[in-house]
Amino acid sequence: MTKTDIASRVYNHTWKLDPIVRSLLDTDFYKLLMLQMIWKLYPDVDATFEVINRTKTVRLADEIDEQELRDQLDYVRTLRLTKKELIWLAGNSFYGRVQMFEPEFLVWLSTLQLPEYELSKKDGQFELTFHGKWAEATLWEIPALAVINELRSRAAMRSMGFFTLDVLYARAKAKMWSKVERLRDLPGLRISDFGTRRRHSFLWQRWCVEALKEGVGSAFTGTSNVLLAMDSDLEAVGTNAHELPMVAAALARNDQELAEAPYKILQDWNTLYGGNLLIVLPDAFGTAAFLKNAPEWVADWTGFRPDSAPPVEGGEKIIEWWEKMGRDPKQKLLIFSDGLDVDAIIHTYRHFEGRVRMSFGWGTNLTNDFAGCAPTDTPGLMPISIVCKVSKANGRPAVKLSDNPRKATGEPAEVERYLRFFGSDERIEQPVRV
Amino acid sequence: MTKTDIASRVYNHTWKLDPIVRSLLDTDFYKLLMLQMIWKLYPDVDATFEVINRTKTVRLADEIDEQELRDQLDYVRTLRLTKKELIWLAGNSFYGRVQMFEPEFLVWLSTLQLPEYELSKKDGQFELTFHGKWAEATLWEIPALAVINELRSRAAMRSMGFFTLDVLYARAKAKMWSKVERLRDLPGLRISDFGTRRRHSFLWQRWCVEALKEGVGSAFTGTSNVLLAMDSDLEAVGTNAHELPMVAAALARNDQELAEAPYKILQDWNTLYGGNLLIVLPDAFGTAAFLKNAPEWVADWTGFRPDSAPPVEGGEKIIEWWEKMGRDPKQKLLIFSDGLDVDAIIHTYRHFEGRVRMSFGWGTNLTNDFAGCAPTDTPGLMPISIVCKVSKANGRPAVKLSDNPRKATGEPAEVERYLRFFGSDERIEQPVRV
Numbered sequence: 001m002t003k004t005d006i007a008s009r010v011y012n013h014t015w016k017l018d019p020i021v022r023s024l025l026d027t028d029f030y031k032l033l034m035l036q037m038i039w040k041l042y043p044d045v046d047a048t049f050e051v052i053n054r055t056k057t058v059r060l061a062d063e064i065d066e067q068e069l070r071d072q073l074d075y076v077r078t079l080r081l082t083k084k085e086l087i088w089l090a091g092n093s094f095y096g097r098v099q100m101f102e103p104e105f106l107v108w109l110s111t112l113q114l115p116e117y118e119l120s121k122k123d124g125q126f127e128l129t130f131h132g133k134w135a136e137a138t139l140w141e142i143p144a145l146a147v148i149n150e151l152r153s154r155a156a157m158r159s160m161g162f163f164t165l166d167v168l169y170a171r172a173k174a175k176m177w178s179k180v181e182r183l184r185d186l187p188g189l190r191i192s193d194f195g196t197r198r199r200h201s202f203l204w205q206r207w208c209v210e211a212l213k214e215g216v217g218s219a220f221t222g223t224s225n226v227l228l229a230m231d232s233d234l235e236a237v238g239t240n241a242h243e244l245p246m247v248a249a250a251l252a253r254n255d256q257e258l259a260e261a262p263y264k265i266l267q268d269w270n271t272l273y274g275g276n277l278l279i280v281l282p283d284a285f286g287t288a289a290f291l292k293n294a295p296e297w298v299a300d301w302t303g304f305r306p307d308s309a310p311p312v313e314g315g316e317k318i319i320e321w322w323e324k325m326g327r328d329p330k331q332k333l334l335i336f337s338d339g340l341d342v343d344a345i346i347h348t349y350r351h352f353e354g355r356v357r358m359s360f361g362w363g364t365n366l367t368n369d370f371a372g373c374a375p376t377d378t379p380g381l382m383p384i385s386i387v388c389k390v391s392k393a394n395g396r397p398a399v400k401l402s403d404n405p406r407k408a409t410g411e412p413a414e415v416e417r418y419l420r421f422f423g424s425d426e427r428i429e430q431p432v433r434v
Numbered sequence: 435m436t437k438t439d440i441a442s443r444v445y446n447h448t449w450k451l452d453p454i455v456r457s458l459l460d461t462d463f464y465k466l467l468m469l470q471m472i473w474k475l476y477p478d479v480d481a482t483f484e485v486i487n488r489t490k491t492v493r494l495a496d497e498i499d500e501q502e503l504r505d506q507l508d509y510v511r512t513l514r515l516t517k518k519e520l521i522w523l524a525g526n527s528f529y530g531r532v533q534m535f536e537p538e539f540l541v542w543l544s545t546l547q548l549p550e551y552e553l554s555k556k557d558g559q560f561e562l563t564f565h566g567k568w569a570e571a572t573l574w575e576i577p578a579l580a581v582i583n584e585l586r587s588r589a590a591m592r593s594m595g596f597f598t599l600d601v602l603y604a605r606a607k608a609k610m611w612s613k614v615e616r617l618r619d620l621p622g623l624r625i626s627d628f629g630t631r632r633r634h635s636f637l638w639q640r641w642c643v644e645a646l647k648e649g650v651g652s653a654f655t656g657t658s659n660v661l662l663a664m665d666s667d668l669e670a671v672g673t674n675a676h677e678l679p680m681v682a683a684a685l686a687r688n689d690q691e692l693a694e695a696p697y698k699i700l701q702d703w704n705t706l707y708g709g710n711l712l713i714v715l716p717d718a719f720g721t722a723a724f725l726k727n728a729p730e731w732v733a734d735w736t737g738f739r740p741d742s743a744p745p746v747e748g749g750e751k752i753i754e755w756w757e758k759m760g761r762d763p764k765q766k767l768l769i770f771s772d773g774l775d776v777d778a779i780i781h782t783y784r785h786f787e788g789r790v791r792m793s794f795g796w797g798t799n800l801t802n803d804f805a806g807c808a809p810t811d812t813p814g815l816m817p818i819s820i821v822c823k824v825s826k827a828n829g830r831p832a833v834k835l836s837d838n839p840r841k842a843t844g845e846p847a848e849v850e851r852y853l854r855f856f857g858s859d860e861r862i863e864q865p866v867r868v
Contacts, residue, residue, distance in 0.1 A: 004637050004640075006603050006635070007596065007599040007602070007604075008596075009637060010588070011595075012446040012447070013449050013452045013588075014591060014592045015446075015447050154447075154448065157444055160444075160448070161445075165441040165444050165445050169444075170441075201440070201444075203438050203440045203443060204440060206438075207440065
């Protein structure tokens with residue numbers, strides 16, 4: 001005789017909203033590190049963030065119901081840090097350091113509400129923007145992306161029966177576990193979860209994180225997801241992102257300041273953080289230009305995160321630069337995080353093995369790889385390349401060039417101006433899948 | 435770390451319809467026994483059934499969404515007996531008899547689809563009728579009532595949070611178990627579940643049936659619900675209902691036939707069934723009139739089911755009649771089934787103990803007693819007195835008088851005519867709660 005928990009059953013089928021993002025900590029750790037710096041050094045800067053779906057063939061506004069999107073975004077705006085979360089942020093150590101967050105910052109954070117959003121539809125896409133103080137609008141990036149990606153998954157699965165869903169997840173789990181088994185063969189591998197923003201769903205990300213924890217053991221160095229780190233007793237990982245140099249460049253009042261912006265922002269960072277958090281993200285306006293003009297002290301930083309060049313080529317360029325600067329690459333760290341799949345991880349690991357310290361930040365292909373898993377062809381489960389980028393700072397246009405022209409963002413005329421200014425050496429066009 | 439079955443979770447929150455009635459066997463056993471007789475002896479009779487909410491203060495059409503009701507009724511019309519169900523009906527023994535159902539009947543039943551329904555709203559109530567061959571429309575009674583009652587429960591619980599629901603069911607379980615403990619004290623008690631039509635929900639009925647099975651052991655003689663009997667290896671119980679004499683009377687062409695109708699239909703019954711199925715339901719046009727005019731052979735039947743007189747008074751009248759007819763009540767069976775709660779069961783049991791065989795058919799107060807269970811006052815969880823009665827046979831009005839004037843159904847003028855014909859001796863007005 002079948003037993004059913006009737007209360008659970010009734011609760012399940014009277015659900016009105018199943019919130020996707022249920023905590024302000026369901027975000028990437030680097031957002032909090034950057035936020036503290038923004039709060040401290042740039043408290044008066046205004047910023048606008050906008051969601052950009054680079055996979056134009058996917059008409060998001062046709063797949064996702066606008067009202068559902070509004071309901072989820074409205075729910076995010078009801079979130080506040082809970083007492084438990086604040087105590088954990090204050091009491092936990094991050095990257096081996098206690099009191100990473102200043103008490104005054106946490107007091108401010110405890111009252112933070114995400115600012116309003118603007119949402120409309122155009123040509124089958126959503127136009128979704130967030131405007132406010134940089135220190136407030138910046139936190140929208142991850143929940144906005146997670147909400148859109150999970151609403152898209154839900155829409156794709158809406159018509160599936162239980163059997164189909166059961167097979168779908170069974171195959172996805174089997175697929176994920178095969179990857180774990182391949183990664184186990186790499187001695188000394190260091191890999192972490194960077195998959196929050198483009199995850200299939202929160203529950204699936206949690207499953208993947210647990211699977212990695214059990215499957216690769218100490219090779220799994222943590223998750224960028226602060227909530228999962230807290231709940232699963234994992235390390236929260238991540239450092240900084242393009243929005244820092246992008247805003248710094250947008251705020252530059254002349255060519256001199258624009259040229260100095262990518263380095264000035266690193267100095268800002270260094271006033272707050274040290275050690276393993278001293279990771280350079282060099283590609284905002286092209287890695288070649290960054291390295292060419294970099295001051296000596298940049299070579300003293302712990303490592304680089306090449307995020308848009310092909311990993312082997314990008315890594316070699318940085319190693320070459322370290323050597324030119326008289327530094328020993330064996331003491332340095334390269335963090336790879338751009339669209340990695342297991343093949344790329346293994347190839348990159350084998351290529352650099354013994355020559356440099358490495359770490360892999362595994363994103364979309366960890367938390368949203370359902371290709372071939374659904375019993376029937378379901379395009380809505382294929383991940384898309386969607387980002388939420390700062391587009392304006394104090395009303396001035398923000399630009400990212402990237403090492404891959406397809407990942408550039410900003411108004412075309414402004415992108416052209418930046419390209420003339422920083423040059424376009426060694427930029428390599430590659431398909432952007434995720 | 436919390437584990438969640440993601441497939442189940444996704445399935446749960448993408449539910450479009452959670453069907454209430456999922457099998458044609460989710461009905462009362464007596465409907466099938468009557469159906470076989472109707473199919474065999476009255477295949478050409480047309481009948482109309484209509485749902486009547488006697489609790490007028492509850493405005494059903496305000497509480498239940500009409501489209502949800504239509505969706506559920508439409509779903510019932512998609513149901514067909516499954517192969518497993520047919521094999522079970524053919525191979526199981528009922529009341530100790532094998533092959534209770536003729537092979538030709540089961541062949542016919544296997545293709546049966548319930549006829550269309552007519553649904554409108556008036557004064558806050560639904561007007562819901564079923565018209566077709568008697569042999570088809572009759573099967574609507576139980577699913578229609580179960581659907582309406584469960585939709586009402588669902589509406590009442592829609593705004594409850596998980597904690598509230600958990601407490602609600604915890605209290606209802608505790609309450610139910612207290613009843614079980616009181617019933618255990620009655621040696622030789624025979625009690626069965628008659629609660630399908632007015633149940634809170636299917637899952638709750640199943641829980642109650644399982645609780646009785648485990649709690650009172652052999653005192654629990656079975657369930658009227660055919661599906662639960664099959665799934666839980668219980669006896670399916672039940673005999674016949676008012677619709678038989680009501681249709682027989684409606685079809686009567688003159689006073690002679692009208693006077694004979696209540697007894698003729700019993701003779702029909704006796705051509706198909708015997709033994710413990712020979713149970714007289716005497717109150718369709720008043721028990722007093724029925725007994726006064728009953729032929730001698732009625733006293734040879736196994737027992738009576740007084741269904742609208744107060745149990746003690748009604749039982750005494752029948753015992754008195756048996757004694758007058760020279761029968762030993764100790765050999766006879768009284769089945770009580772009208773709005774029983776535990777107090778009434780115990781009182782009736784104690785009153786007749788040792789004088790007559792007894793059995794109790796426990797209905798609404800078994801499967802829909804949530805009074806005092808919800809953490810906040812929830813009138814929508816209080817059961818209502820709702821029935822689905824035959825209103826016409828071959829276009830002629832059908833009437834039920836009952837021993838309780840408040841349970842009479844039919845057009846007022848026709849009720850008056852029946853009252854003049856059968857008399858109104860010993861009818862006792864009582865409140866009808868369920």
